[in-house]
Amino acid sequence: MKTYKVGIIGATGMVGQRFTTLLENHPWFTVTALAASSRSAGKTYKEAVGSRWAMKTAMPSKMADMIIMDAESDIEKIASMVDFVFCAVNMKKDEIKALEEKYAKMECPVISNNSAHRHTPDVPMVIPEINDDHIEIIEAQRKRLGTKRGFIAVKSNCSLQSYVPALYPLDADFGVEDALVCTYQAISGAGKTFETFPEIVDNVIPYIGGEEEKSEVEPLKIWGKIEGDKIVSASKPHFTAQCLRVPVSDGHMAAVFVRFKNKPTKEQILEHWATFSGAAQKLELPSAPKQFLHYFTEDNLPQTKLQRDLEGGMAVSIGRLREDTQFDYKFVCLSHNTLRGAAGGGVLLAELLAAKGYFD
Ligand SMILES: NC(=O)c1ccc[n+]([C@@H]2O[C@H](COP(=O)([O-])OP(=O)(O)OC[C@H]3O[C@@H](n4cnc5c(N)ncnc54)[C@H](OP(=O)(O)O)[C@@H]3O)[C@@H](O)[C@H]2O)c1
Numbered sequence: 580m581k582t583y584k585v586g587i588i589g590a591t592g593m594v595g596q597r598f599t600t601l602l603e604n605h606p607w608f609t610v611t612a613l614a615a616s617s618r619s620a621g622k623t624y625k626e627a628v629g630s631r632w633a634m635k636t637a638m639p640s641k642m643a644d645m646i647i648m649d650a651e652s653d654i655e656k657i658a659s660m661v662d663f664v665f666c667a668v669n670m671k672k673d674e675i676k677a678l679e680e681k682y683a684k685m686e687c688p689v690i691s692n693n694s695a696h697r698h699t700p701d702v703p704m705v706i707p708e709i710n711d712d713h714i715e716i717i718e719a720q721r722k723r724l725g726t727k728r729g730f731i732a733v734k735s736n737c738s739l740q741s742y743v744p745a746l747y748p749l750d751a752d753f754g755v756e757d758a759l760v761c762t763y764q765a766i767s768g769a770g771k772t773f774e775t776f777p778e779i780v781d782n783v784i785p786y787i788g789g790e791e792e793k794s795e796v797e798p799l800k801i802w803g804k805i806e807g808d809k810i811v812s813a814s815k816p817h818f819t820a821q822c823l824r825v826p827v828s829d830g831h832m833a834a835v836f837v838r839f840k841n842k843p844t845k846e847q848i849l850e851h852w853a854t855f856s857g858a859a860q861k862l863e864l865p866s867a868p869k870q871f872l873h874y875f876t877e878d879n880l881p882q883t884k885l886q887r888d889l890e891g892g893m894a895v896s897i898g899r900l901r902e903d904t905q906f907d908y909k910f911v912c913l914s915h916n917t918l919r920g921a922a923g924g925g926v927l928l929a930e931l932l933a934a935k936g937y938f939d
Pocket of ligand 1: 594617620917
């Protein structure tokens with residue numbers, strides 16, 4: 580496999596830090612540029628991050644002394660140093676949209692963790708096991724942008740990375756009609772640690788700005804289809820969500836209630852989960868979990884702390900599947916929000932695009 584030079588835009592943040600650890604020894608991708616705001620530009624990565632380092636492993640030594648570039652004013656230089664960039668920045672939506680388009684127009688593909696472009700109709704929002712075919716819209720996007728190589732591809736919100744993978748494999752045979760979801764989300768999802776978010780200790784906060792809308796709407800784009808030069812969202816399943824912030828460092832749990840068109844048996848659901856795989860497994864992408872969906876039969880599993888790191892934090896853990904009195908079934912599921920839900924999902928998407936020749 581060919582190797583590629585990559586940049587991390589927003590390298591000093593929570594997701595950016597996660598990218599550095601995932602890319603430290605990546606077989607296909609080598610980090611050659613790190614960028615953040617003008618506050619960090621000109622400092623070494625080590626100096627710029629300082630006490631904000633939130634990963635459980637040490638800062639990659641190869642990156643610690645790299646000089647941070649300015650994500651906005653050094654675009655041309657960064658684009659000349661890399662084959663593509665990962666982007667995870669905390670800026671206003673309009674600013675992120677403009678920033679990502681500038682990189683794409685410099686013929687530098689952008690793999691984004693930001694929400695700004697998730698609803699741009701010719702920007703694919705991909706979970707590689709589910710809707711890998713959506714990357715074909717990139718040709719239409721390149722036409723709109725007037726680029727040969729440059730494009731933007733995004734990953735979806737972290738909140739849905741457990742329940743969408745759990746529900747999707749059941750849809751073709753049984754028709755998922757309605758899903759009610761309550762999420763219990765980790766503080767790293769807000770770019771925080773217990774040191775920087777002391778008010779979460781011994782507490783639950785029943786509001787995460789914008790999260791419920793993302794949790795209800797984004798699945799429909801993933802379920803959507805390419806029609807002409809855009810991706811048209813599906814009209815079903817109907818999702819309703821409540822998203823809570825809980826005192827957990829990493830890992831988003833979801834409690835799910837689901838109604839089907841044709842109610843399956845419990846055994847049929849378990850069999851569909853056990854046998855589900857997609858392009859990530861078929862192409863044997865380096866970051867793909869061997870088994871995407873793991874079902875636990877113990878009543879007290881999955882637990883955030885015990886299962887979030889399963890298969891490098893890239894697998895989804897499911898448990899407690901049982902019939903419900905108002906819906907057909909209920910269950911709980913879990914995924915790691917900064918691995919599968921953010922940087923890991925971004926790396927997996929980039930691997931899919933690399934394997935399909937989109938960075939050549
Ligand atoms: N955390 C998660 O689990 C998660 C999951 C999915 C998606 N996301 C998304 O990923 C993005 C980053 O999230 P995060 O949690 O990593 O945020 P974060 O920890 O607050 O980090 C934000 C990053 O953005 C940079 N930045 C801020 N203003 C900038 C500017 N004007 N120009 C260039 N860079 C700028 C910061 O650089 P400085 O250090 O120089 O300020 C830092 O590198 C957000 O869009 C978020 O919604 C996060």
